[in-house]
Amino acid sequence: MLPFHPRPMRVALQASFAATLLAAIDSTGVAEPPRDASTASLACAATTVIVRSAEAGDAEDLCRGAAAATVFFRALGRSTDTPLALDVVEQLPLDVDRRAVGCFSRRNLRAYVLTYAAFGSRQTWLGLPVSRELYTSVGAHEVAHALTACTAAAHPLSVQATEYIASVVMFGTMHTPSRDAVLALYPEADFASDWDITDVAYGLDPVRFGVGAYRHFLREPDPASFLRSVLDGGVLGERFHY
Numbered sequence: 001m002l003p004f005h006p007r008p009m010r011v012a013l014q015a016s017f018a019a020t021l022l023a024a025i026d027s028t029g030v031a032e033p034p035r036d037a038s039t040a041s042l043a044c045a046a047t048t049v050i051v052r053s054a055e056a057g058d059a060e061d062l063c064r065g066a067a068a069a070t071v072f073f074r075a076l077g078r079s080t081d082t083p084l085a086l087d088v089v090e091q092l093p094l095d096v097d098r099r100a101v102g103c104f105s106r107r108n109l110r111a112y113v114l115t116y117a118a119f120g121s122r123q124t125w126l127g128l129p130v131s132r133e134l135y136t137s138v139g140a141h142e143v144a145h146a147l148t149a150c151t152a153a154a155h156p157l158s159v160q161a162t163e164y165i166a167s168v169v170m171f172g173t174m175h176t177p178s179r180d181a182v183l184a185l186y187p188e189a190d191f192a193s194d195w196d197i198t199d200v201a202y203g204l205d206p207v208r209f210g211v212g213a214y215r216h217f218l219r220e221p222d223p224a225s226f227l228r229s230v231l232d233g234g235v236l237g238e239r240f241h242y
């Protein structure tokens with residue numbers, strides 16, 4: 001759920017990972033962003049992800065993120081043969097918040113990530129100066145959304161469930177110094193209970209939500225088992241606000 005959009009209909013924009021961040025698009029309309037004529041496809045090794053990009057370096061960075069997310073999911077015992085597309089674009093689809101740097105559409109199992117040039121123009125992401133390494137983490141986050149869509153036993157998962165998983169995968173695969181630096185920016189971010197992990201918390205501050213999710217995950221007695229429960233819809237299910 002976007003912090004800048006009203007909640008009412010669970011329409012096109014299901015979620016966005018904060019002001020600078022990442023979004024998950026729901027099953028309704030996704031306007032295709034313009035694509036450069038020089039776009040080439042790169043099949044990321046040991047994954048089912050195919051990155052389409054005009055810049056080979058961008059594709060290689062995002063493939064590293066895709067591979068890290070795939071390894072993370074395989075360690076949970078979750079994998080897929082489904083081809084997953086990741087398009088590198090100058091602009092995200094029109095219905096995505098302008099502050100996002102990536103998004104994922106469940107409708108066509110397609111992720112979109114800004115070019116590194118466009119990403120770099122934001123100057124900071126997650127509170128850190130942008131870098132190629134952080135750009136790789138954008139790829140890990142979006143591919144985690146794609147792998148969630150392909151391997152979840154329950155559909156659709158809640159906003160809090162999908163963003164919990166994507167955040168845990170992103171921070172879990174991030175280089176340690178960068179992860180520690182982001183966590184240090186949010187010393188109070190945490191969730192004492194599953195019940196505090198809500199779409200509202202995500203909407204209020206997606207980065208704080210992500211850091212809190214990661215700390216909550218680390219504290220679980222069996223973190224992998226908890227993530228499988230999230231994927232199976234056993235925890236972090238849909239909430240209804242009255």
Ligand SMILES: [Zn+2]
Pocket residue numbers: 015016017022023024141145162163166
């Ligand atoms: Zn996300």
